[in-house]
Amino acid sequence: MDAPHSVAIIGSGFGGIGMAIRLRRAGIHDLVILEKAADLGGTWRDNTYPGAACDVPSHLYSFSFEPGAGWSRRFSPQPEILDYLRGCARRHGLLPHLRFGTEVTEARFDEDAGLWRISTSRGEFAARVLVSACGQLNRPALPDIAGRDSFTGTSFHSARWDHSFDPAGRRVAVIGTGASAIQFVPELARTAARLHVFQRSAPYVIAKSDRVYRPGTRALFAAVPGLRELGRAAVYTSLESRAPAFVRHPGLMKVIARRFHDHLADQVTDPALRAALIPDYPMGCKRILISDDYYPALARPGVELVTDPIERITPxxxxxxxxxxREVDTIVYGTGFRAAEFLAPMKIVGRDGRELSESWRDGARAHLGIAVSGFPNLFLLYGPYTNLGHNSIIYMLESQFRYVLRCVQAIERHRFAWIDVRPDVQAAFEAEMRRRMRDTIWARGCTSWYMNAAGEVTNNWPGSTLGYRRATRRPDPRHFEVRRLP
Known part of the structure; x- marks a missing residue:
């Protein structure tokens, strides 16, 4: 076992890498990053399907302290984003802190020592502070369809893409029409002999307006940092202006809905197909998608949009x-992730032997989406109540980095064995979230991955990103129970 670390981070996606950078920049070097895979990158390592790209402009979908000047286009493809994260880790000296092939199976808090005892596939670790940077979109969800396991052809989830699969001349079924599917369906449609896209509910898709950055533009971004910052600010302001329509005044969503209807009318001329692509729920209630080639792909010869429910899968x-x-050779599941199962399948045990899975039996809860009462010195990144429908999650993560960093600094400065958010503080925050959520577009009657099993929206933040940054500006000492080291 390693000697106890100041901080152990689980996961090496944007959350884990960004948190480690902020800790090191603050002079906290005694940290370890535990990663179950053989490489860093999180969702951008796992999702390698054809067409994988970001749906937030890259000058905003990047760290403010590491803006990146080499993006090839406005919405960067997956390989560039993964290279960006690798470059961040390399430039900020994180490689010695990474432990690849190290899957956390259990973390148990030792109240007397004030340490998290961490069991992994590669041995035991201990740390004063444990940070979960597992994210929300890391465990693929497969649909509960009768006969799914009986299929004898090729089948896989989009987040576990089989790169030995060649769609040329194949009959392919795609189940799901979410954010991943609208990116890989156009790629499959170009070469598959027959493509059946099974749609349970139509998504709202608006124009992406992507473009390539010419060499001169990229050189200008590299030479003039202020230009990158100005572009970042402009994108942020444009996206944040949509926040009221999501969280306070859903009626404003009609303005955005016009963009959808115009886009659909421009790209789909067949009245029957166009009617099948109009959602039956309010815009914004589920994730709004962006694409310039999804609708044209559905109109190609040899592509069929199927809206009848699936009864079963046969061999x-x-x-x-x-x-x-419909006889097919291959089934691709674009059915999303088990987003509400934060930290699963790890076993997390806090004070008095309390298991996190038991505390979260009725859904995940955390003060500010970061701290969980009864689990001292445990901090979540991209936890409950921190997802967005309108802006870059990187902005939210940076707010969390600052909050967690200040908690870690307080623990070290004041020689605390541990700090634990008070249960009444967490309960008050949860009550506020439930009250505010009633006014949001997500509470307008549709089902989505924003919800837990009980039908509560617990993934999203019911406010502006500026509001979240103010709420996480600094930890309030009155919110915590503390115990000092001897």
Whole structure:
């Protein structure tokens, strides 16, 4: 076992890498990053499907302290984002702190020693502070469809793309029409002999307006940092202006909805297909998607949009509720992630032997989406109540970095064995979230991955990103129970 560390971080995506950078820049070098995979990158390591790219402009989907000047286009593709994260880790000296192939199975808090005892696939670790940077979109969800395991062809989830699969001349079924599917469906449609896209509910898709950055523009970004900062600010302001429509005044969503209807009318001329692509729920209630080539892909010869519910999967294909069988060679599941199962399947044990899974039996809860009562010195990044529908999650993460860093500094400065958010403080925060959530577009009757099993929206922040930054500006000492080291 390593000697106890000041901080152990689980995960090496944007959250884990950014948190480690902020800790090192503050002079906290005794840290370890535990990563179950063989490389860093989180979701940008795992999602390598054709067409994978960011849906937030890259000058905003990057750290403010590491803006990056080499993006090839406005919405960067997956390989560039992964290279960016690797470069961040290298430039900020994180490589010696990374432990690859180290999957955390259990973390148990030792109240007497004020340490987290961490069991992993590669041995034991201990740390004063434990930071979970596992994110929300890391465990693929497969649909509960009768006969799914009976299929004898090739099948895989989009987040576990089989790169030995060649769609040329193949009959392919895509189940799901979410954020990943609208990126890889156009790629499959170009070469597959037959493509069936099974749609449970139509997504709202607006124009992406992507563009390539010419060499001169990229050189200008590199030479004039102020230009990058100005562009970042402009993108942030444009996206943040949509916040009221999501969190306070859903009626304003009609303005954004016009962009959807115009985009659909421009790209789909077939009235029947266009009607099938109009959602039956309010815009924004589920994630709004962006694409310039998804709708044209559905209109290609050899592509079929299927809106009848799936009844079962057979060894050779998919049968819908109307009894129609569709014989296919391959099934690709674009069915999202188990987003509400934060920290699963790890076993986390806090004070008095309390298990986090038991505390979260009715859904994940955390003060500010960061601290969980009964689990001292445990901090979550991209936890409950911190997802967005309108802006870059990197901005939210940077707010959390600052909050967690100041907690760590307080623990070290004041020689605290541990700090634990008070249960009444967490309960008050949860009550405020439930009250504010009632006014949001997400509470308008649709189901989405923003919800837990009980139908509560617990993934999203019901406010502006500026409001979250103010709320996390600094930890309030009155919110915590503390115990000092002897």
């Amino acid at each position: 050779t294909g998919v049968v819908t509720a109307d009894g129609t069988p």
